[in-house]
Amino acid sequence: MARDIAMKRRSFxxxxxxxxxxxxxxxxxxxxxxxxxxxxxxxxxxxxxxTPEKKGVEVELPxxxxxxxxxxxxxxxxxxxxxxxxxxxxxxxxxRNPRPCVASFYLGALCARPEVSARIRLAGTQTVTVLxxxxxxRYWVGPRDVLVTSGACLxxxxx
Amino acid sequence: MIPGKIQVPASVKAGEAFEVRVLVQHPMExxxxxxxDGRAIPMxxxxxxxxxxxxxxxxxxxxxxxxxxxxxxxxxxxxxxxGELVVEWSDDRGDRGRASAAIIVA
Numbered sequence: 001m002a003r004d005i006a007m008k009r010r011s012f013x014x015x016x017x018x019x020x021x022x023x024x025x026x027x028x029x030x031x032x033x034x035x036x037x038x039x040x041x042x043x044x045x046x047x048x049x050x051t052p053e054k055k056g057v058e059v060e061l062p063x064x065x066x067x068x069x070x071x072x073x074x075x076x077x078x079x080x081x082x083x084x085x086x087x088x089x090x091x092x093x094x095x096r097n098p099r100p101c102v103a104s105f106y107l108g109a110l111c112a113r114p115e116v117s118a119r120i121r122l123a124g125t126q127t128v129t130v131l132x133x134x135x136x137x138r139y140w141v142g143p144r145d146v147l148v149t150s151g152a153c154l155x156x157x158x159x
Numbered sequence: 160m161i162p163g164k165i166q167v168p169a170s171v172k173a174g175e176a177f178e179v180r181v182l183v184q185h186p187m188e189x190x191x192x193x194x195x196d197g198r199a200i201p202m203x204x205x206x207x208x209x210x211x212x213x214x215x216x217x218x219x220x221x222x223x224x225x226x227x228x229x230x231x232x233x234x235x236x237x238x239x240x241x242g243e244l245v246v247e248w249s250d251d252r253g254d255r256g257r258a259s260a261a262i263i264v265a
Contacts, residue, residue: 121189122225
């Protein structure tokens, strides 16, 4: 009888371990197939070697993203947008997307505010980096961490 | 012809900011997905979008596969006088689309 209970206990633990393992699988798969890439070279290519300052860029993203296929993004840069001091371009990078360059926005003279919004795809929990290119060869950067429970680009085919 | 539309306020003030919202209808296929037979679906994305007002460039975007399907983009513009705001986009297969709106300075 005691042996019987021990066996039940053992199989119970085995089952719990299996369930826990299965639950942990998506995150393990995400890490295995979508490792974070180093986006520093991409940034330095745009800045031509200048290290960007970490200031002035406000990135609005949901704290927790349930569906990585459509993530609302809004970027604001602290700039008066005058002829002498304006934002020329805003670049968005997602380090764990298969292609980290998400989009580049170029702002012309008729752009009134250094603010853009878009819907982007995120392949997993990661840091989204927004680089602002300002007049006078200045570069500002705003990193933002975002939690993604179900990423884009990760369907059954890639697992 | 890639369908899409833009939305602007009914009337604006000269030199004051107003929001321009653009919505393009496009699947934005990343090239990483597979169909039911396991064949890779080739990449197919809108990669360029630009906005002009009276021939002057207002705003331009280079899109990657990281933009969502049916890309939505919003930005702020200002105009000195009434005119036509034109938004044009094209995909990586050379297909194009265009939308325009009259900006009335009141």
